[in-house]
Amino acid sequence: MADQNNNNPDDDGTGTGLAVKSKPKTKKPSLYKVLMLNDDYTPMDFVIHSLERFFKKNREEATRVMLQIHHRGVGICGVFTYEVAETKVTQVMDFARQHQHPLQCTVEKE
Ligand code: TYC
Numbered sequence: 001m002a003d004q005n006n007n008n009p010d011d012d013g014t015g016t017g018l019a020v021k022s023k024p025k026t027k028k029p030s031l032y033k034v035l036m037l038n039d040d041y042t043p044m045d046f047v048i049h050s051l052e053r054f055f056k057k058n059r060e061e062a063t064r065v066m067l068q069i070h071h072r073g074v075g076i077c078g079v080f081t082y083e084v085a086e087t088k089v090t091q092v093m094d095f096a097r098q099h100q101h102p103l104q105c106t107v108e109k110e
Contacts, residue, residue, distance in 0.1 A: 031110040032085040034077040036092070038069050042101040050103070051077060054091050079110060 034055075036047070044066055051062035055077045069075035080088065089105045096103035 029081045031079050032082050033079050033108045033110055034085050034088050035074050035106050035108055036065075036069050036077050037104040037106070038073045039102050039104065042096065042103040044070065046096075046099065046101055047103065050092055050095060054088055054095070077105070082107070 036051075047066040047069070048059065048062045051057045051065055052059065055062075057065065065075050065077065077088070077092075079085075085107045089107055092103065092105045
């Protein structure tokens with residue numbers, strides 16, 4: 001079969017080289033969970049609003065995640081590549097600090 005999806009640097013596409021199967025060089029990036037932690041002070045509405053704003057959840061899903069954190073102590077906001085996960089954590093923690101809430105977020109490898 002012709003090498004249609006050609007990632008092979010040894011194949012110049014002229015059809016004169018060795019017919020070897022190309023191996024995709026791309027690797028799937030590792031994924032990281034953004035976890036949100038419960039506390040006794042952050043208002044439920046603020047948590048719901050944060051989940052809507054930074055994790056693009058609708059009201060129903062944001063409420064479900066907030067209640068899970070409230071009852072179990074921790075919940076998953078989303079799963080992202082490392083840089084995106086770290087950015088979300090920073091955004092949520094900055095937002096919470098601005099409003100003087102102790103809301104905490106962390107990143108954990110999947
Ligand atoms: N436990 C908080 C309260 O009763 C609500 C809350 C939910 C806080 C989730 C943080 O990540 C959190 N007001």
